[in-house]
Amino acid sequence: xxxxxxxxxxxxxxxxxxxxxxxxxxxxxxxxxxxxxxxxxxxxxxxxxxxxxxxxxxxxxxxxxxxxxxxxxxxxxxxxxxxxxxxxxxxxxxxxxxxxxxxxxxxxxxxxxxxxxxxxxxxxxxxxxxxxxxxxxxxxxxxxxxxxxxxxxxxxxxxxxxxxxxxxxxxxxxxxxxxxxxxxxxxxxxxxxxxxxxxxxxxxxxxxxxxxxxxxxxxxxxxxxxxxxxxxxxxxx
Amino acid sequence: xxxxxxxxxxxxxxxxxxxxxxxxxxxxxxxxxxxxxxxxxxxxxxxxxxxxxxxxxxxxxxxxxxxx
Numbered sequence: 001x002x003x004x005x006x007x008x009x010x011x012x013x014x015x016x017x018x019x020x021x022x023x024x025x026x027x028x029x030x031x032x033x034x035x036x037x038x039x040x041x042x043x044x045x046x047x048x049x050x051x052x053x054x055x056x057x058x059x060x061x062x063x064x065x066x067x068x069x070x071x072x073x074x075x076x077x078x079x080x081x082x083x084x085x086x087x088x089x090x091x092x093x094x095x096x097x098x099x100x101x102x103x104x105x106x107x108x109x110x111x112x113x114x115x116x117x118x119x120x121x122x123x124x125x126x127x128x129x130x131x132x133x134x135x136x137x138x139x140x141x142x143x144x145x146x147x148x149x150x151x152x153x154x155x156x157x158x159x160x161x162x163x164x165x166x167x168x169x170x171x172x173x174x175x176x177x178x179x180x181x182x183x184x185x186x187x188x189x190x191x192x193x194x195x196x197x198x199x200x201x202x203x204x205x206x207x208x209x210x211x212x213x214x215x216x217x218x219x220x221x222x223x224x225x226x227x228x229x230x231x232x233x234x235x236x237x
Numbered sequence: 238x239x240x241x242x243x244x245x246x247x248x249x250x251x252x253x254x255x256x257x258x259x260x261x262x263x264x265x266x267x268x269x270x271x272x273x274x275x276x277x278x279x280x281x282x283x284x285x286x287x288x289x290x291x292x293x294x295x296x297x298x299x300x301x302x303x304x305x
Contacts, residue, residue: 043239043242044242044243044246045242045245045246047246048245048246048249048250051249051250051253052249055253094256094257094260097256098252098253098256098257101249101252101253101256102249102252102253105245105248105249105252106245106249108245109241109242109245208257212260212261212264215261215264215265215268216264218268219264219267219268219271222268222271222272222275223271225275226271226274226275226278229275229278230278233278233281233282
């Protein structure tokens with residue numbers, strides 16, 4: 001079997017992303033638990049921000065990738081874009097679930113409640129429901145072109161919720177803190193050590209996202225190839 | 238720093254790592270399974286090729302093969 005340049009890149013990319021992800025995660029954990037000072041108002045619970053915020057950013061990136069790849073699929077009908085959209089939606093839903101888990105764990109000691117129907121929380125829950133629906137649609141219409149087309153439309157429409165989530169703290173009266181900016185009455189990270197920790201954490205979660213996306217994409221490609229091979233051999237699976 | 242605050246911090250980080258490790262484990266298992274299936278298909282294909290070509294080779298060896 002000949003090994004093309006694409007295969008070489010693919011084979012070296014996975015361990016490279018795994019190493020980058022593990023190394024940056026270890027550094028981030030050291031920064032979070034040893035280096036960064038404790039917040040004077042919120043105490044140690046504020047350290048949850050250093051995973052919650054990067055996870056939210058990677059959720060937006062993942063669903064953004066899904067939307068772009070879905071548009072590319074509708075334009076070109078090239079199945080590799082469909083596999084990419086599917087893979088990114090799954091990783092995005094995983095990250096979004098973690099955002100919805102870590103958020104209430106932070107909220108309970110700070111707000112005194114696990115959940116409130118705040119604009120940002122509600123729009124994030126809607127985003128989770130849209131992409132959970134996307135994955136359900138994919139599993140119900142397995143390997144059908146029509147299913148891929150419907151999912152691509154849902155993948156694009158679902159991403160319209162991302163700017164709404166982003167602007168929700170400005171458009172509506174909300175109790176959700178704006179971590180990245182210091183707005184009036186907000187809780188922006190002003191200490192440079194806190195900013196550095198958050199930046200490293202974002203980078204670590206970016207590598208993790210890229211690694212998971214690549215692994216899930218390869219799985220989707222292999223599954224499609226296997227289905228085609230089984231169908232060609234007419235062997236019942 | 239209260240013990241309750243530490244419990245929340247521990248719960249959040251544990252949840253993140255447990256979910257991420259479980260997902261990675263599931264991904265790697267599925268990939269391994271797919272590679273196994275691919276190997277199975279390849280060996281079946283090799284076996285089919287071998288059985289298809291064997292009678293033709295036999296006929297050639299006996300001198301009875303070829304066009305009528």
